[in-house]
Amino acid sequence: MIRFECDYAEGAHPKIIERLAQTNFVQTKGYGEDEFSENARRMIRRLCLCESADVHFLMGGTQTNLTVIASILRPHQGVITATSGHINVHETGAIEATGHKVLALLTHNSKLTASQVEQVCLEHWNDVNHEHIVQPGMVYISNPTEGGVIYTKNELQSISDVCREYHLPLFLDGARLGYGLAAENNDLTLPDIAKMCDVFCIGGTKVGALCGEALVITNETLKTDFRYFIKQRGGMLAKGRLLGLQIEALFTNGLYFEIAQHAVRMALQIRNAFRLKGFRFLYESPTNQQFPILTNEHINMLSQKYAFELWAKIDDNRSAVRFCTSWATREEDVQILIKDVIQLFPPC
Amino acid sequence: MIRFECDYAEGAHPKIIERLAQTNFVQTKGYGEDEFSENARRMIRRLCLCESADVHFLMGGTQTNLTVIASILRPHQGVITATSGHINVHETGAIEATGHKVLALLTHNSKLTASQVEQVCLEHWNDVNHEHIVQPGMVYISNPTEGGVIYTKNELQSISDVCREYHLPLFLDGARLGYGLAAENNDLTLPDIAKMCDVFCIGGTKVGALCGEALVITNETLKTDFRYFIKQRGGMLAKGRLLGLQIEALFTNGLYFEIAQHAVRMALQIRNAFRLKGFRFLYESPTNQQFPILTNEHINMLSQKYAFELWAKIDDNRSAVRFCTSWATREEDVQILIKDVIQLFPPC
Amino acid sequence: MIRFECDYAEGAHPKIIERLAQTNFVQTKGYGEDEFSENARRMIRRLCLCESADVHFLMGGTQTNLTVIASILRPHQGVITATSGHINVHETGAIEATGHKVLALLTHNSKLTASQVEQVCLEHWNDVNHEHIVQPGMVYISNPTEGGVIYTKNELQSISDVCREYHLPLFLDGARLGYGLAAENNDLTLPDIAKMCDVFCIGGTKVGALCGEALVITNETLKTDFRYFIKQRGGMLAKGRLLGLQIEALFTNGLYFEIAQHAVRMALQIRNAFRLKGFRFLYESPTNQQFPILTNEHINMLSQKYAFELWAKIDDNRSAVRFCTSWATREEDVQILIKDVIQLFPPC
């Protein structure tokens, strides 16, 4: 079985394991105040060209999302997101459990637009009974999105502009940010994101780490007391070095970017094979996740040999599936898959 | 500087690091459904002589506490604990953030008693206006306690009996359970705990792991839907193997117990040195944490050479401090400390 | 200005004011345990043919909804409702503030169907990753709905059946239940509702009281500890008699039903006038709220003389508006309105 079902099937990039072994006996302070974490913070700030940013390390995506969102919103406010947003569909109501409504908007190709955000604000503030309605309090987007799609620099700038006009902090969930930065035709950089967003995270778990996300807060107001929130939500590790060390390793000599480029290159080869045969896709993804729409027959054939995820039923005969690559995906496995795709009967 | 300030200053026991390296390229399912986690679960069940127990792995203590407590209580219920309980003082209101009052009782030597629990229940149910008061909904104890003190089998049995009489699930926080089981005069075993408690955790982070706690649920009712709660509170790791692997390594060939015995032996040698010189202690601890009461002058002298934690001010001239040992504590360092203690002026 | 904008513009039905004056000096117990409340409870139970029901009195609709829903759901569960449901749009996130997601479904004519509820359940339980998704925990419907529409006996029975199959308590919000029972072609009775639902409320505020809703709990499990929840959410009045007295007055000699019938009769006369002229309606309402779709010009003309609410913009030229009647609506005012409607230019 050749596995393409997710980007978290293996442990960590070997350089991380090596680094854990190497530093194991060094004694450090706890709770993220160790030297490895401090160094990782410096590296992130430098890459973002933002010396004033606060950088924290958290274990995983849901924890990061709920901690950030609950720290920003007041009780009567909600967070605007795409209906496909991770916080809306795959976090078991983690945001609501902190007391806040997720204001989910239907999107095209899984991306939110600036004008959608503006419309929600206009509708809210123009309603004479707005006190009876959840107030929009911030915007959450992910890049890449749940569909593997990326925002252009212009799109993000427009969203950022609307957010600032309506005083809505903008939070970018970068659980797979590496793959977004390495995507075909991407024109966004870390410094752009640091300028346009108020807070964002750079995901480690799905880009080569055992666990860990780097959270970057650029908005001065949002920095206040953030460590209290990490602690309260259960995210402050006694051995915080575990997170700092991994991020440090990932950003040493550009490993993070190298890993991501490899994965995207592998994914695009897979995409091109499906495209060549005339298959359509659920989302137009230039990143490490590809969502071709296959017939049930194709799905059955491919599942004999490959592991991949069933993503969304299209109709009785067809479903979108997900093929996912990572730092650990081997080029020879991709070549084998491509050969098999090429031999599939073409879709009608 | 010789460090005794905590039990989480180093990485993990080398066998854990070794195991991480060894298994790194194995492909597994995510979210704790991997084979390492499954194996660790079996090991825990066997050690607890409780084949029907549910075993989950979580990252850290606060996360475990808030997830368990919020899963058990209904909205109008609170959790009974000692005022010194971790959930009452050192979790930034994590429990209250899930909506529940911590019903904190003053204790002697940091331990809750069965009769205290009973009294709270009697007072509540005898009050004609009990609907205006938070209903006691469960009991939380830690073993060892925050003061390093352990419960005897009889004490735990009595608490368990009262809890069952009043239908209060009993949760034992074993963040340092290894040290409790290895404590001088301990008569409690894992099977005892599994029988007397409804849910308890076996801490890894402070007993040799990088991170991770094994949560054992023996009460049938409390098992339902528990994975939803882990996910909702941000505790479900994509690479759940990280936790399973470590617990597996710790319970292979009794490593966990061996580590804990070493640490306790070191701590008792330190305790005996202070005792010999007539020092008194804040708590009577038979575990890896010792809390001698020192004069400011003693504290200043010892801090030149040793790292240890200032724990509680006793009066203007004296404070209780904490010396803490772990798997990584070296016997030669303990001997050096003992020599220095022996040469201290005796306290009046 | 003749007012049709809501059903809460005046005080209370005069019989209520009279009763308040009459009983003012009677001394009673507090917190809803007075004799007036007890008598009102008996009356409600009798009308519902359900002697075992628990009956509580709360101040208003949002408070009732949040208290009931938070009392039923466990933390990982959400409440299924129509997107137009009051809890989804007009309670400032009151439900989410108690920690729960509102699972809102698009509806036709503002009514939820049994098959929609079933589909949500099937999708949830068939998803292999259902632990990452909010679990459906109960169903909320209102009767009449926000659109003034009513459920038939068959429809409610079907929803009830699905709910019982999937163990979802069914909560019917009857803020305007009187108008639903008095509606044209209604075939539902209070005993039907008591049998089919697990908990429901009979609204007072919008059917002649100063304030107050009677909450009826028929499901044994949901009765437990309910007074704690009322107190915790701020709904337990020291002078609970204020609520009991009003409900008692409303159900003495059928006043509640009489009021509602009057209001519905008035509303249907208004509806018929608009219909006669060919106007369409946003919802097909047989109750005291009517939502004709008018051109901006019509709206301007009518607003000179009548107060009514702008409800939903249809396009640049047209909006749906709401005309609302109540116990206090005078027949002569309705006649004047009808004459004016008859003289409107017909819509294209």
Place this chain on the structure above:
Amino acid sequence: MIRFECDYAEGAHPKIIERLAQTNFVQTKGYGEDEFSENARRMIRRLCLCESADVHFLMGGTQTNLTVIASILRPHQGVITATSGHINVHETGAIEATGHKVLALLTHNSKLTASQVEQVCLEHWNDVNHEHIVQPGMVYISNPTEGGVIYTKNELQSISDVCREYHLPLFLDGARLGYGLAAENNDLTLPDIAKMCDVFCIGGTKVGALCGEALVITNETLKTDFRYFIKQRGGMLAKGRLLGLQIEALFTNGLYFEIAQHAVRMALQIRNAFRLKGFRFLYESPTNQQFPILTNEHINMLSQKYAFELWAKIDDNRSAVRFCTSWATREEDVQILIKDVIQLFPPC
């Protein structure tokens, strides 16, 4: 049976009932934007000499407390109060249900002191691990306290000063404020309170209304979006006039103060009788609640003829009880009680 067990046994002062009847057919806007509420707001502002204050009307005490406190605190903050504070003991965890810890301090005579508040702040900010501890975020006091005791002008000024130094909003719960202002030796005025506190309420329910508290917000920051909070917590009445009308009636021609003076005068006569006979008191109350300590025998004798509340067990032979007066207490009933007290055997 002559009743002294609470100050909410009757309906409302007759002037309120009269006013309800008189205005019943007036049509008004809903949700507290009616002319009666507007007028009541103006009256309150004038009495407080604070034209810029925001004034809202809520139904009852618990609702007011939870709405105010949840609107002020950020998630990691708690509210400082006396252990006897209503929010700590008699609101079924309403504050914790909004996510916040109640930081309860042991008090003498049920009053918090400025130095206690300061000490909590110093301890918090001096702790190197303060991020692990709930941050003090505001102060809650009640005046009169749960023990009927009042703060002097100097005491309140000192608390206010400390609060401002540590940026803690000060909330005064005046559920029985009228009785405090009318108390023997009181030197506080409404304008003093408006200047020294950031937000406070003037209770109606226990001082002659059917229900209703006037909430006065003087701190500019705390005013923002407050109506959203009222709505979200279920406190916004469709017929908000019910509250506005009553407050308006209470503050017309000084009725509120007159009622309170009568009740206090009655209570002090009762107090003096007990004092004369050598009885001691649980609290030194100069207001409408008196807490003499009686033997079980005395309690049995008096309960034959009088209703009063058993408050706190002192020892096996004695308990503190509560005698409570109100606008409705009749002087002749007080005289009868006094005669009976005078004939009691004196306590040892």
